[in-house]
Amino acid sequence: MKFGIVINEGPYQHQASDSAYLFAKAAIAKGHEVWRVFFYHDGVNNASKLTEPPQDDRHIVNRWAKLAEENKIDLVVCVAAALRRGIKEENLAQGFRISGLGQLVESGIKCDRLITFGD
Amino acid sequence: MSDVKKFMFVNRKAPYGTIYALESLEVVLITAAFDQDVSLVFMDDGVYQLKKGQQTKGIEIKNFSPTYRALEDYDVEKLYVEQESLTSRGLTEDDLLVGVTVLSRAEMGALMDQQDVVLSF
Amino acid sequence: MLHIINKSPSNNSALENCLSIAASGEILLIEDAVYAATKGNAFEAKLRDAMGHLKVYVLQPDLDARGMGDRLVEGVTAVDYGGFVDLTISNNTCQSWL
Numbered sequence: 001m002k003f004g005i006v007i008n009e010g011p012y013q014h015q016a017s018d019s020a021y022l023f024a025k026a027a028i029a030k031g032h033e034v035w036r037v038f039f040y041h042d043g044v045n046n047a048s049k050l051t052e053p054p055q056d057d058r059h060i061v062n063r064w065a066k067l068a069e070e071n072k073i074d075l076v077v078c079v080a081a082a083l084r085r086g087i088k089e090e091n092l093a094q095g096f097r098i099s100g101l102g103q104l105v106e107s108g109i110k111c112d113r114l115i116t117f118g119d
Numbered sequence: 120m121s122d123v124k125k126f127m128f129v130n131r132k133a134p135y136g137t138i139y140a141l142e143s144l145e146v147v148l149i150t151a152a153f154d155q156d157v158s159l160v161f162m163d164d165g166v167y168q169l170k171k172g173q174q175t176k177g178i179e180i181k182n183f184s185p186t187y188r189a190l191e192d193y194d195v196e197k198l199y200v201e202q203e204s205l206t207s208r209g210l211t212e213d214d215l216l217v218g219v220t221v222l223s224r225a226e227m228g229a230l231m232d233q234q235d236v237v238l239s240f
Numbered sequence: 241m242l243h244i245i246n247k248s249p250s251n252n253s254a255l256e257n258c259l260s261i262a263a264s265g266e267i268l269l270i271e272d273a274v275y276a277a278t279k280g281n282a283f284e285a286k287l288r289d290a291m292g293h294l295k296v297y298v299l300q301p302d303l304d305a306r307g308m309g310d311r312l313v314e315g316v317t318a319v320d321y322g323g324f325v326d327l328t329i330s331n332n333t334c335q336s337w338l
Contacts, residue, residue, distance in 0.1 A: 001329055006238070008139075008338065015271045019246075022301070026321035041142055041240075081142060101149040108236040109122055109153065113328050115244075116238060116336040129335065131257070139338075163257050203260075228261045232241050237335040 003027050004107030005037045008118030010045035011060035012053065016117040017046050021063060023115065028071050035111055036074040037064070038104045039096075041118070044082040047075070049093035065095030076103045124235040126150050127158045130165035131239065134184070135175065140168045141183050143240035148186075151193040158234070159190075161219070162201035162227065166208060169200070169215040187217045201227050242331035246271035246338075249283040254337040256283075259290045268319070268327055270299040277303075278311040291315055299324060 005024060009016040024034045039046050051061045068075045075096045077087060082098055092098060108114050128147050134140040150157050161169055168184070175182040190198070198219040205211060205221070212221060222230065231237060243262055246269075249255045255276055258267065267290070269277050276283045277298045287296065300318040303309050312318060319327065328334050 003328075008240070015246075019270060022321045023324055027325045030322060030325055032325065040146075041139065080145060101146055102153065104146060105126075105150045105153045105155065108126060108150075108238070109124055109155070113334065114236050114238070115328055115334060116338065117246075118240075118336065118338040119246075131254075131338070162261075163253065201261075224261050225263060228263045231261070231335065232265070232333075234333055237241075237333055239336050239338045 001032045001113065002111045003032055003034045004111035004114040005034060006104065006107070006114065006116040006118075007037060007039050007043040007046060008041040008116065010042040011051065013042070014119055016119065017043070017060055017064075018058075020115075020117040021060070021067065023117075024067060024073070028067075034071065034073050036076055036103065036107045037068070038107055039075070039077045040081055040104065042085065043118075044077050044085055044087045047077045047082070047087055047093050047096040048091055050091055051093070061093045065093055068095050078104070123154065123156055125156045125158070125233065127160060127231065127234040127237045129160045129162065129237060129239040130168055131163040133164040133167040134173070135178065135180055139240045140165070144183060144186055146238065146240075147190070147195060148193055151195045157195050158197040158199060158230070159195065160199045160201070160227065160230075162204045166200055166204045166210060166215075169217060169219070170210070171214055171216045184216060190217070199227065199230065241265040242327050242334035243267045244334060244336045245269050245273040245276070246336070248272040249276045249281070249286075256286065258337050259286065259294070262294060264293060266295045266297065266327060266331060268297045268299065268324065270302055270324070274298050274303045274306060274308065277313050277316045278308045279313055280311070284313055287313060288315075297323070297327060
């Protein structure tokens with residue numbers, strides 16, 4: 001099965017990104033494909049390379065990048081939402097790309113299931 | 120193969136207090152551009168998004184409510200409002216800035232069950 | 241349809257509104273919504289009523305994280321993230337009540 005995931009909240013502030021990550025990992029473990037994760041609203045903050053959590057905490061940004069690299073997941077950050085919040089190419093973490101809202105719609109069209117995590 | 124899916128956007132949040140309503144509207148417009156079957160639902164505090172007479176000058180946030188009236192130019196014509204959500208907020212259809220179809224809870228539940236993709240903001 | 245709820249019923253109406261709309265289907269409680277499925281919560285009676293026509297699931301890791309693993313209301317099925325994935329597959333669509 002082909003999954004699309006939408007994340008609408010930023011890291012650490014809300015559990016949404018954590019839940020989405022564990023969902024994605026479980027789906028992959030079961031042999032499914034996570035085709036794309038789309039970051040919208042404050043979710044775009046999951047893609048900031050300036051993120052520096054304390055040493056003993058999970059690194060939400062790097063964790064997404066690693067999962068994506070290992071499993072060929074397309075991590076897409078909404079351009080309109082990103083620019084509003086100061087996320088640009090210059091502070092975009094590795095493994096993420098900035099693109100338009102059409103990528104979210106495309107996830108809905110191409111994936112068998114689209115699961116949203118937010119507030 | 121048909122690439123047209125039934126997309127439903129469920130709006131349950133009031134405008135301005137948070138940005139969800141505005142950013143949801145942006146997704147709706149893009150989805151329509153992909154020639155998908157789009158329905159918009161307003162329930163719970165989401166019905167406040169359609170209240171007539173929004174004047175946002177004093178809070179210095181852009182009044183995006185006129186966009187709801189432009190939706191039909193994008194062929195988005197299926198706007199649904201849940202009856203109980205209006206009633207319990209002291210609103211009637213006349214208070215809304217655009218024409219909608221008012222549904223009961225049961226009808227709303229049935230409509231949701233018919234969708235391919237449901238996005239809630 | 242799978243309805244996913246992530247808010248505590250004590251200070252958010254998402255679960256209550258979902259229950260008033262959904263005539264059939266399945267409900268998964270995640271994040272702060274897991275409190276709704278714990279014994280003695282003020283919402284317990286409403287949840288039990290809903291269980292007459294809806295199947296209710298709770299995400300066990302969220303329940304455990306909140307120290308509520310031992311108070312699950314009987315009849316609610318606990319699942320892990322793998323079970324969450326399975327529920328999104330066995331249902332044709334899912335809706336997150338944000």
